[in-house]
Amino acid sequence: MDQLNLRHLYYFWMISREGSIARASEVLELAPQTLSGQLATFESSLGGLLFQRERRKLILTDLGRTVLGYAEEIFTLAGELNETLRLAPSDRPLTLSAGVSASIHKLIAYYLLQPAMVLPRQIQLNCQTGGPEDLLLRLKRKELDIVLIDRMPSVNERGSFAVHALAGSTISLFASPVLARRLRKGFPASLNGEPLLANATDAPYFEKLMNWFSLQGVRMNLVARIDDSALIKVFGRQGLGVFAAPTAISEEVCRQYEVEQIASIDDVKDELFAITRGKNPAHDGVRAICQGDVSFQPIQRTSK
Template sequence: MDQLNLRHLYYFWMISREGSIARASEVLELAPQTLSGQLATFESSLDGLLFRREQRQLILTDLGKTVLGYADEIFALTGELTETLKLAPADRPLTLSAGISASIHKLIAYSLLQPAMALSRPIQLNCQTGGTEDLMLRLKRKDLDVVLTDRMPGLVDHGSFTAHPLAGSTISLFARSDIAERLKQGFPGSLNGEPLLANATNAPYFEKLMNWFSLQGVRMNVVARIDDSALIKVFGRQGLGVFAAPTAIRAEVCRQYEVEEIASINDVKDELFAITRSKDPAHEGVRAICEGGPGLQAS
C-alpha cells in the first residue's frame, strides 16, 4: 500500500462508530451497497479483514482494532482543526517552538517564556531543551522559532542570526537553613573548604562564579557535578552542599526546596539571550519574548 485512502479510512471509522453498515450509510447518506463496496476495497488494500460477522453483528478483528486506534486519533485531530479553522485568524492558536539551553534554570526559562504566554492570542507552546549549538542548527532549519540561551553562539558572531539581550540576574548561593546561617558569618571566607554542588552543564555563570571564588581566595570542595538544576537543589536541601542559582528566583528556590540564601554576589551575573533568525521577528510570541514584557526582571 503506497498511500492510505483517507476517505476509505473515514468510512471504516463511521461503520465502527455506528456499529453497522446500515446505520453508517444513513449518517453518510450513501447506499449500503456503496458503503459495503468501499469497505471491501479498503480491506483489499490492507490485505486483511477489519470486521468479522457474528450473528449479524460486525466485530472488529485485531487488525480492525489497530486501524481504529489510529483512526480515532486522526479524526479527533481533524475535528480540532475544523473547529480552529472556523475561528477568525486573530483568534486561532499561534504555535511557538522554543529551544532552551539545558544550562538555563527551568524557573528562569518559564519566566522568559511568560511574555508570550501572556498574549491575548492563545499560544500552543512546544519547548525543546538541549545544547546551544544543536538548538542553533534546529533554528537554522526553521524547526524552532527562537532559542533561549545563556551564551553567545558562534553563528551569531558571523551575522547569521540576531541575539536579543534579555533581563539577566545576579547569582546567589544557597544551602540548608542551618548551614546557611553558619556560612553567613564571615562570608565569603566562611566558604573555604565547604562542600559545593557544581553545575555540570558548563553554565557560563558557574564558570564566572568559580573565577570569583578564586579572586576572593576561596577554595570550596566540589563534592558533586550534576547536570540537572532541580537535582542540585534536592541535594542542597539534604545538606550535602552549597549550590548556586539566579537571584531572580531566590524566593521560589527557598520556598520549593526549603533552603536559605547565604548571599547574593553582584559581581557574578547570569546573562541571557533570545536568538532569532531576523532582527525584527514577525512571530508575535517571539517579539514578546525579545521585548521582555512582564517576565524575568534583572536583580
C-alpha cells in the same frame, strides 16, 4: 546576466550556510552531484568562481562574499515574509517552537517564555531543551522559532541570527538552613573547604563563579556535578553542599526547596539572550519574548 536565477542563488546560500555541498544536499534533499552541477551553472552565469577548495573545505572568494551579502538580505527578508504569511488567519492558535539551553534554570526559562503565554491570541508552546550549538542549528533549519541561551553567540553565529538581550540576574549561593546560617558569618572566607554542588551542564555563570572564588582566595570542595537543576537543590536541602542559582528567583528557590540564601554575588551575573532568524520577528510570540518586560515574581499558586 539579464535575469538572476533565484533558485541557483538559494542553493549557493545554503551551501555557504551549511559549509559544504554534502551537508547542504541533505538539507535541500538533493543529490550532491545535482547540487554541485547547479552551483557550477550559477558560477558560469556570474562569470567567476564563488568558492575556492582548500583541503576539502569551501572558502568564499571575493565574488562569493559579495554575492553572499546580498543573498543573506534577500532570503532573510523572504523568510520573514513567509513567517508573516504563515500566521494568518489570526483566529487560529499560534504554534511557538522554542529551544531553551539546558543550562538555563527552569524557573528562569518559565519567566522568559511567559510574555508569549499571556498574549490575547492563544499560543501552543512546543518547548525543547538542549545544547546551544544544536538549538542554533535547528533554528537555522527553521525547526525552531526562537532559542533562549545564556551565552553570547560567537561571531560566526551572530552573522546568521539576530541577538536580543533579555533580563538577567546576579547569582546567589544557597544551602540548608543550618549550613547557610553558619556560612554567612565571615563570608566569603567561610566557604573555604566547604562542599560545593556544581551544575554539570556548563552554565556560563558557573565558570564566572569559580573565577570569583579564585579572586577571593576561596577554595571549595567540589562533591558533585549534577545536570538537573532541581536535583541539585534536593541535595542542597539535605545539607550535602552549597549550590548557586539566579538571585532573581531566590524567594521561589528558598520556598520550594526549604533552603536559605547565603549571599548574593553582584560580580557574577547570569546573562540571557533570545536568538531569532531576523531582527524584526513577525511571530507574535517571538516578538513578545524579545520585547517582554520580565518580572521575576514568585509563582502564584491557587488553592485546591
